[in-house]
Amino acid sequence: MGLFDFLLSEEKKIKKHHRRLNNRDAQPEDRELSARWLADNGSPQALLALLSRFDMQNVEHQLKDAGEKELVYALIAEHGDRAIEPLVSWLRVCKQVAQPLRLLEDLTTPDQAVEVVFGLLEQERKRDDFKPGKKKKLLIWLADQRHDGAIEAAMPFLADFDEGVRYAAAEVIIGQEDEAGREPLLEVLSNPEEESNRLKVRIAEVFANRRWSIAEVPEVADRLPNGYAVRDVRIVSA
Secondary structure, three states: OOOOHHHOOHHHHHHHHHHHHOOOOOOHHHHHHHHHHHHHHOOHHHHHHHHHHHHOOOOOOHHHHHHHHHHHHHHHHOOHHHHHHHHHHHHHHOOOOHHHHHHHHHHOOHHHHHHHHHHHHHHHHHOOOOOOHHHHHHHHHHOOOOOOOHHHHHHHHHHOOOHHHHHHHHHHHHHOOOHHHHHHHHHHHHOOOOOOHHHHHHHHHHHHHHOOEOOOOHHHHHOOOOOEEEEOOEEEEO
């Protein structure tokens, strides 16, 4: 504690340690002291400040950076259920989602974590900032989950401007291994404006392996990527 820290309000103390925690020029020992102070404080505001360390990148030594983030992870995880609300608030505004999502998995049930991600995806869908990174990472995470609402949550992103987001959305739908995914994937395959060969190859492969019918959209036959053809209303490897 600084000489005059006792004069500071709780809010100002949190802001002070928040600044130092995210100061690339601060000594690692000082950043750690601030991380521990915020964890000991344990208020929602302090935990939000602590979570912000996950967004700071390009610390001079990558191993030290990783070590600091693992410390922050452990400090937050110790708060258990009390950390969930600040964590969800942080996920709404953060740029780097990998570690916060890992925390979410540790602190909640699988269904709770998926429901949070559904909300985050809906928020991202409404943004108009042409920054696809977060959408893509959330969809990649969701592709490893199984949930009744996953197909519906991913479907709007099949029309995203970014090819990587569209591909990740398709992987969510494919990963559910559900007949309900056939129709939205068929729409992608039959869309004359879809330019991603990688995406079309992936979907054609799924249709071929699952022997899904394309009977209602016969024009798909003219839009298949190289290596695939239609036989008896089903896609096959050519």
